[in-house]
Amino acid sequence: MLPRAVLTLVSLFSTLPVCPGYLFGYSWGVPVPNHQDFTNHPRNILDRADNATENRTRTLDSAVPCDTDKSCGGGKYCDRHYGVCKPRGRLGDLCRRDGNCQGGYDCMFGRCQKTIQAGEQGARCKHDKDCGDNMCCARQHGERICKPRLAPGQKCWVPEGGLDYSLNQMCPCEKGLICGEVQTPPREEEFVLWTDNHHMRCKAIDE
Numbered sequence: 056m057l058p059r060a061v062l063t064l065v066s067l068f069s070t071l072p073v074c075p076g077y078l079f080g081y082s083w084g085v086p087v088p089n090h091q092d093f094t095n096h097p098r099n100i101l102d103r104a105d106n107a108t109e110n111r112t113r114t115l116d117s118a119v120p121c122d123t124d125k126s127c128g129g130g131k132y133c134d135r136h137y138g139v140c141k142p143r144g145r146l147g148d149l150c151r152r153d154g155n156c157q158g159g160y161d162c163m164f165g166r167c168q169k170t171i172q173a174g175e176q177g178a179r180c181k182h183d184k185d186c187g188d189n190m191c192c193a194r195q196h197g198e199r200i201c202k203p204r205l206a207p208g209q210k211c212w213v214p215e216g217g218l219d220y221s222l223n224q225m226c227p228c229e230k231g232l233i234c235g236e237v238q239t240p241p242r243e244e245e246f247v248l249w250t251d252n253h254h255m256r257c258k259a260i261d262e
Contacts, residue, residue, distance in 0.1 A: 124154055164196045176201050193224035204229045205257045212255035228257035 118139035124132045127140035132154045134141050143157045144150050144167040153160075156167035161179070171178040174185065178201050180192035186201035193202045204226045205211050211227070211234035214220050228234050236254045 130157075163198060174201065176203060189229060191226040193226050194221065195223055197222045202226045205232075205234075207232060207257050207259070209257050210253065210255065211257050212253075231259070232257045233260050 118137075118141065119127065120138055121127050121133035121140050122135070122138065127133050131140045131142055133139075141155075144155050144160070145157055146160060146167055146169065148156070148167045149165060150156050150162035150167050151165075153162045156162055159170055160167040161170050162168075173179075174187045176187075176190060178186070180186050180199055180201050183191045186192055189204050190201045191204055192199055194200075195202065202225075205228045207229070209228075211225070213225050234255055235258055237256045237258060
Protein backbone atom coordinates (compact mmCIF):
# COMPACT_ATOMS: atom_id res chain seq x y z
CA MET A 56 0.00 0.00 0.00
CA LEU A 57 1.34 3.45 -0.94
CA PRO A 58 2.40 5.80 1.85
CA ARG A 59 -0.08 8.50 2.81
CA ALA A 60 2.28 11.28 1.60
CA VAL A 61 2.42 9.78 -1.92
CA LEU A 62 -1.35 9.44 -2.07
CA THR A 63 -1.70 13.07 -1.01
CA LEU A 64 0.60 14.25 -3.84
CA VAL A 65 -1.23 12.13 -6.42
CA SER A 66 -4.60 13.52 -5.38
CA LEU A 67 -3.22 17.06 -5.49
CA PHE A 68 -1.90 16.72 -9.05
CA SER A 69 -5.12 15.09 -10.20
CA THR A 70 -7.04 18.25 -9.26
CA LEU A 71 -4.64 20.50 -11.21
CA PRO A 72 -4.50 19.11 -14.77
CA VAL A 73 -2.34 21.90 -16.17
CA CYS A 74 0.16 22.06 -13.33
CA PRO A 75 1.93 18.67 -13.85
CA GLY A 76 2.63 19.32 -17.52
CA TYR A 77 3.88 22.77 -16.68
CA LEU A 78 6.22 21.61 -13.91
CA PHE A 79 7.62 18.55 -15.67
CA GLY A 80 7.84 20.39 -19.00
CA TYR A 81 9.77 23.21 -17.41
CA SER A 82 12.16 20.87 -15.59
CA TRP A 83 12.88 18.82 -18.74
CA GLY A 84 13.23 21.86 -21.03
CA VAL A 85 10.09 21.08 -23.01
CA PRO A 86 8.12 24.11 -24.28
CA VAL A 87 5.20 24.80 -21.98
CA PRO A 88 1.76 24.08 -23.49
CA ASN A 89 0.38 27.32 -24.87
CA HIS A 90 -2.36 27.49 -22.26
CA GLN A 91 -3.92 30.93 -21.83
CA ASP A 92 -2.30 31.24 -18.39
CA PHE A 93 1.16 30.53 -19.83
CA THR A 94 1.02 32.44 -23.12
CA ASN A 95 3.59 34.95 -21.85
CA HIS A 96 5.80 32.39 -20.18
CA PRO A 97 9.47 33.05 -21.14
CA ARG A 98 9.77 29.68 -22.90
CA ASN A 99 6.73 30.34 -25.08
CA ILE A 100 7.85 33.90 -25.85
CA LEU A 101 11.29 32.66 -26.92
CA ASP A 102 9.71 29.95 -29.07
CA ARG A 103 7.57 32.53 -30.88
CA ALA A 104 10.55 34.85 -31.39
CA ASP A 105 12.67 31.99 -32.75
CA ASN A 106 9.91 30.98 -35.15
CA ALA A 107 9.50 34.56 -36.37
CA THR A 108 13.25 34.92 -36.96
CA GLU A 109 13.34 31.60 -38.79
CA ASN A 110 10.43 32.65 -41.00
CA ARG A 111 12.10 35.97 -41.88
CA THR A 112 15.37 34.22 -42.71
CA ARG A 113 13.56 31.64 -44.83
CA THR A 114 11.70 34.44 -46.64
CA LEU A 115 14.91 36.27 -47.53
CA ASP A 116 16.65 33.05 -48.58
CA SER A 117 13.79 32.03 -50.88
CA ALA A 118 12.88 35.53 -52.11
CA VAL A 119 12.99 36.43 -55.79
CA PRO A 120 15.76 38.91 -56.71
CA CYS A 121 14.54 42.22 -58.15
CA ASP A 122 15.46 45.78 -58.99
CA THR A 123 11.98 47.27 -59.59
CA ASP A 124 8.47 46.69 -58.20
CA LYS A 125 7.25 45.52 -61.61
CA SER A 126 9.57 42.53 -61.54
CA CYS A 127 7.86 41.23 -58.37
CA GLY A 128 4.31 40.84 -59.66
CA GLY A 129 1.02 41.66 -57.95
CA GLY A 130 0.82 42.00 -54.19
CA LYS A 131 4.58 42.42 -53.78
CA TYR A 132 7.19 45.14 -53.95
CA CYS A 133 10.94 45.25 -54.45
CA ASP A 134 12.92 45.91 -51.29
CA ARG A 135 15.66 47.90 -52.99
CA HIS A 136 17.95 47.72 -49.98
CA TYR A 137 18.09 43.90 -50.02
CA GLY A 138 17.19 43.49 -53.69
CA VAL A 139 14.41 40.93 -53.09
CA CYS A 140 10.62 40.82 -53.50
CA LYS A 141 8.45 41.10 -50.38
CA PRO A 142 4.67 41.10 -49.80
CA ARG A 143 3.07 44.53 -49.50
CA GLY A 144 2.23 45.57 -45.95
CA ARG A 145 -1.17 45.84 -44.32
CA LEU A 146 -2.47 48.34 -41.77
CA GLY A 147 0.16 48.97 -39.10
CA ASP A 148 2.99 47.14 -40.87
CA LEU A 149 6.41 48.78 -41.06
CA CYS A 150 7.30 50.52 -44.32
CA ARG A 151 9.79 52.88 -45.94
CA ARG A 152 7.67 54.21 -48.83
CA ASP A 153 4.10 54.08 -50.13
CA GLY A 154 4.93 51.23 -52.50
CA ASN A 155 5.61 48.97 -49.51
CA CYS A 156 1.91 49.07 -48.55
CA GLN A 157 -1.19 47.52 -50.07
CA GLY A 158 -3.65 49.59 -52.08
CA GLY A 159 -5.57 52.13 -50.03
CA TYR A 160 -2.69 52.64 -47.60
CA ASP A 161 0.15 55.17 -47.44
CA CYS A 162 3.45 54.87 -45.63
CA MET A 163 3.12 57.54 -42.93
CA PHE A 164 5.66 57.89 -40.13
CA GLY A 165 7.16 54.49 -40.99
CA ARG A 166 3.93 52.44 -40.92
CA CYS A 167 1.15 51.60 -43.37
CA GLN A 168 -1.90 53.76 -42.63
CA LYS A 169 -5.19 54.31 -44.41
CA THR A 170 -4.97 56.97 -47.08
CA ILE A 171 -6.49 60.28 -45.93
CA GLN A 172 -8.46 62.28 -48.47
CA ALA A 173 -6.60 65.31 -49.80
CA GLY A 174 -7.25 68.51 -47.89
CA GLU A 175 -8.39 66.82 -44.68
CA GLN A 176 -6.52 66.92 -41.38
CA GLY A 177 -3.58 64.52 -41.50
CA ALA A 178 -3.44 64.38 -45.31
CA ARG A 179 -0.17 65.01 -47.10
CA CYS A 180 0.44 68.47 -48.50
CA LYS A 181 3.04 70.76 -50.02
CA HIS A 182 1.47 74.17 -49.46
CA ASP A 183 -1.20 75.70 -47.21
CA LYS A 184 -3.56 75.88 -50.18
CA ASP A 185 -3.54 72.07 -50.30
CA CYS A 186 -5.36 71.96 -46.95
CA GLY A 187 -8.91 72.80 -45.97
CA ASP A 188 -10.17 75.91 -44.21
CA ASN A 189 -8.51 76.93 -40.97
CA MET A 190 -5.56 74.58 -41.54
CA CYS A 191 -1.97 74.88 -42.64
CA CYS A 192 0.67 72.61 -44.13
CA ALA A 193 3.29 71.80 -41.47
CA ARG A 194 5.68 68.99 -40.66
CA GLN A 195 4.98 66.20 -38.20
CA HIS A 196 7.84 63.76 -37.63
CA GLY A 197 9.34 65.20 -40.81
CA GLU A 198 6.24 64.56 -42.97
CA ARG A 199 4.32 67.57 -44.32
CA ILE A 200 0.63 67.15 -43.42
CA CYS A 201 -2.45 69.31 -42.95
CA LYS A 202 -2.77 70.53 -39.36
CA PRO A 203 -5.37 72.76 -37.69
CA ARG A 204 -4.50 76.36 -36.92
CA LEU A 205 -4.29 77.29 -33.25
CA ALA A 206 -7.47 78.38 -31.47
CA PRO A 207 -7.75 81.27 -28.96
CA GLY A 208 -5.86 80.53 -25.75
CA GLN A 209 -3.63 77.82 -27.21
CA LYS A 210 0.12 78.04 -26.68
CA CYS A 211 1.76 79.42 -29.81
CA TRP A 212 5.43 79.93 -28.98
CA VAL A 213 7.88 78.36 -31.43
CA PRO A 214 11.71 78.39 -31.49
CA GLU A 215 13.70 80.38 -34.03
CA GLY A 216 14.72 77.14 -35.72
CA GLY A 217 16.69 74.00 -35.02
CA LEU A 218 16.26 70.30 -35.72
CA ASP A 219 13.29 69.77 -33.39
CA TYR A 220 11.23 72.46 -35.09
CA SER A 221 12.22 71.33 -38.58
CA LEU A 222 10.80 67.88 -37.79
CA ASN A 223 7.68 68.95 -35.85
CA GLN A 224 6.17 72.30 -36.78
CA MET A 225 3.17 74.21 -35.46
CA CYS A 226 0.53 76.08 -37.41
CA PRO A 227 0.03 79.79 -36.72
CA CYS A 228 -3.05 81.10 -34.94
CA GLU A 229 -6.46 81.13 -36.60
CA LYS A 230 -7.25 84.03 -38.90
CA GLY A 231 -7.99 87.20 -36.94
CA LEU A 232 -5.75 86.13 -34.03
CA ILE A 233 -2.14 86.89 -33.17
CA CYS A 234 0.44 85.09 -31.07
CA GLY A 235 1.25 87.37 -28.14
CA GLU A 236 1.73 87.59 -24.41
CA VAL A 237 -1.24 87.27 -22.09
CA GLN A 238 -1.37 88.89 -18.67
CA THR A 239 -2.89 86.06 -16.65
CA PRO A 240 -3.01 82.31 -17.27
CA PRO A 241 -6.32 80.54 -17.90
CA ARG A 242 -8.12 79.58 -14.69
CA GLU A 243 -7.45 75.87 -15.13
CA GLU A 244 -3.70 76.58 -15.21
CA GLU A 245 -3.46 79.25 -12.51
CA PHE A 246 -1.34 77.02 -10.26
CA VAL A 247 1.13 76.08 -13.00
CA LEU A 248 4.56 77.70 -12.87
CA TRP A 249 4.67 79.63 -16.12
CA THR A 250 7.76 80.31 -18.17
CA ASP A 251 8.13 83.01 -20.81
CA ASN A 252 6.99 80.47 -23.39
CA HIS A 253 3.73 79.81 -21.56
CA HIS A 254 2.74 83.46 -21.80
CA MET A 255 2.62 83.28 -25.59
CA ARG A 256 -0.96 82.46 -26.55
CA CYS A 257 -3.28 83.01 -29.48
CA LYS A 258 -5.47 86.03 -28.79
CA ALA A 259 -7.51 88.69 -30.50
CA ILE A 260 -5.56 91.57 -32.01
CA ASP A 261 -7.16 94.18 -29.75
CA GLU A 262 -6.55 92.32 -26.47
